Amino acid sequence: MKPSLEKKLATLSERLEELNRLLSSEDATADMENYRKISREHADITPVVEQYRAYRQIESDIAEAQAMLSDPEMKDFAEEEIASGKARLEAADGELQKLLLPKDPNDERNIFLEIRAGTGGDESALFAGDLFRMYSRYAERQRWKVEIESANESELGGYKEIIARIEGFGAYSKLKFESGGHRVQRVPATETQGRIHTSACTVAIMPEADEVADVELNPADLRIDTFRASGAGGQHINKTDSAVRITHIPTGIVAECQDGRSQHSNKASAMRVLAARIKDVQVRAQQAQEAATRKSLVGSGDRSERIRTYNFPQGRITDHRINLTLYKIDAVMDGDLDELVGALMSEHQAEQLAALGEEG
Numbered sequence: 001m002k003p004s005l006e007k008k009l010a011t012l013s014e015r016l017e018e019l020n021r022l023l024s025s026e027d028a029t030a031d032m033e034n035y036r037k038i039s040r041e042h043a044d045i046t047p048v049v050e051q052y053r054a055y056r057q058i059e060s061d062i063a064e065a066q067a068m069l070s071d072p073e074m075k076d077f078a079e080e081e082i083a084s085g086k087a088r089l090e091a092a093d094g095e096l097q098k099l100l101l102p103k104d105p106n107d108e109r110n111i112f113l114e115i116r117a118g119t120g121g122d123e124s125a126l127f128a129g130d131l132f133r134m135y136s137r138y139a140e141r142q143r144w145k146v147e148i149e150s151a152n153e154s155e156l157g158g159y160k161e162i163i164a165r166i167e168g169f170g171a172y173s174k175l176k177f178e179s180g181g182h183r184v185q186r187v188p189a190t191e192t193q194g195r196i197h198t199s200a201c202t203v204a205i206m207p208e209a210d211e212v213a214d215v216e217l218n219p220a221d222l223r224i225d226t227f228r229a230s231g232a233g234g235q236h237i238n239k240t241d242s243a244v245r246i247t248h249i250p251t252g253i254v255a256e257c258q259d260g261r262s263q264h265s266n267k268a269s270a271m272r273v274l275a276a277r278i279k280d281v282q283v284r285a286q287q288a289q290e291a292a293t294r295k296s297l298v299g300s301g302d303r304s305e306r307i308r309t310y311n312f313p314q315g316r317i318t319d320h321r322i323n324l325t326l327y328k329i330d331a332v333m334d335g336d337l338d339e340l341v342g343a344l345m346s347e348h349q350a351e352q353l354a355a356l357g358e359e360g
Contacts, residue, residue, distance in 0.1 A: 001055075001093060009052040009096070016042070016049045048099045055092040061085050101352045106207035106283065107173035112149070112276045113164045113205060118181070120199020122156045127184045127310075128201045129158030130333060135166070135175070137335025144168025149269050150257045156190075163273060165208070172207045177321075177344040179205045180305045186312035196313060200306070206280040208272070215275045215282075223247040224267070229258035246270045253277050322347045 019042045022028060029035050065081035068074040115131050117124040139146050145167040152160040166175070183200045191197065209215045229243040243258030244266040255274035260266040309318045310329060317332050317340070318325045324343050326332065332340065 001096075005096075005100070008100070009048070012045050013049050013052060016045055019045075048096070051092065051096050051099055055089065055096060058085055058089045058092055062089065097353055098349065101349065104173065104176075106176075108170055109172045109207040110165065110167045111171045111175060111205050111207055112273060113166055113175070114161070114203070115159065116161045116202050116204075117154070117159065118200040118202055120184075120197065122154060122158075122190075123184075123188045123197055124199040124201055125154035125158035125160050126156065126188075127158065127182075127199055128160070128162065130184075131182060131201055131203065132159065132162050132164070134333050134335055134337070135178075136164075138175075138337045139166050139168065139171075139335075141335055142168055142171075142174070144171055148259060149273055150259055165272070172205070174341050174345070175205050176207075177341075177348070178203050178307075180307035183306055183309045184312070185309065204280070206276040207283065209275040209279040215278050217248070217271070217275065217278075221249050223249055226263060242266055244270045246274050248274060248278060251278065251281065253281070319344070 019038055022038055023035075023042060028038075062082055062085040065078045065085060068078035068081075071078075113132075113135055115128045115135075117128045120127070136146050147165045147167070148162065149165055150161070150163045152162070154160050181200055181202055183198060185196055185198050187194055188197050223246070225245045225247075226241040227243050227245065228241050242260070242263045243256065244263060245254060245256035246267070247254050253274060255270045255277060257266040257269040257273065260269060307319065307321055309316075309320070310333075311318070312329060315327050315329045316325060317329055319340060322343055324340070326339060328336070328339075
């Protein structure tokens with residue numbers, strides 16, 4: 001283990017002892033805000049310190065086995081113990097490094113999923129519908145809740161644009177690498193010659209903002225317009241100006257919602273989407289700054305960046321960022337994203353470990 005890592009872990013071990021004393025003191029709950037803060041820190045560093053202590057115990061076991069090597073009767077046993085100990089030590093070292101990786105503060109958040117049809121007209125809108133179904137099925141498998149915030153349906157089915165809120169623990173951590181350009185190659189139902197068409201959609205995954213803590217929206221910076229909702233919805237929707245569009249004047253960021261039954265609910269939804277979009281801009285600016293020193297292997301998540309191709313005639317899905325190709329398009333389109341998500345998360349973790357190694 002590197003000396004810098006050893007020093008860091010020893011400091012964390014001392015800090016855990018200090019936190020244990022603070023939490024067990026009589027007046028620990030006198031200041032509940034501080035108590036929660038200490039409890040969170042305790043929960044964060046306990047797994048790291050426990051793993052570090054397990055690592056030190058393995059080192060101690062190896063040292064004991066090495067002391068037995070001079071005894072002819074114990075030599076074979078000692079050699080086996082040393083070999084086994086070294087393998088366990090290597091695994092424990094790897095686990096420790098993973099536990100020490102910086103955590104994304106947004107990982108546990110709910111998200112807003114935005115899918116927009118791009119090049120390809122009606123076929124692109126149909127693919128946007130397919131992508132929304134894919135993410136909805138994946139969310140079901142994770143037992144997450146999906147709520148459509150806004151949808152602009154196309155005439156032949158699918159969506160020109162759809163925005164949904166996905167509520168569930170770890171939603172952002174699992175779907176954050178989905179942002180970017182998604183390309184589809186298939187024969188459209190309307191194609192009489194059997195020719196393969198290529199079309200595209202863009203996907204944006206944005207962590208939901210804490211309304212108060214994350215994004216401060218000054219009412220003076222907002223322009224709120226109401227208008228009559230369009231599209232399906234029966235008699236009510238076309239008689240009242242229930243649709244709401246909110247513009248954040250300093251940034252020009254716009255959010256609108258017309259799916260709710262009242263102007264009040266549409267305004268609340270539009271404000272949530274607006275806050276998430278502003279937070280998304282802030283997160284991307286921060287990531288761009290970090291990426292200036294180190295480019296992430298899983299891409300910047302830029303909307304224009306083509307990240308994945310779905311080739312239906314060949315039953316193939318290719319993620320271009322990590323050169324992963326899977327021949328299970330039906331399963332993936334039905335929400336079986338575990339293999340893709342896992343590979344992207346592993347690649348990101350490998351990149352972080354490489355950066356940690358350079359720091360050390």
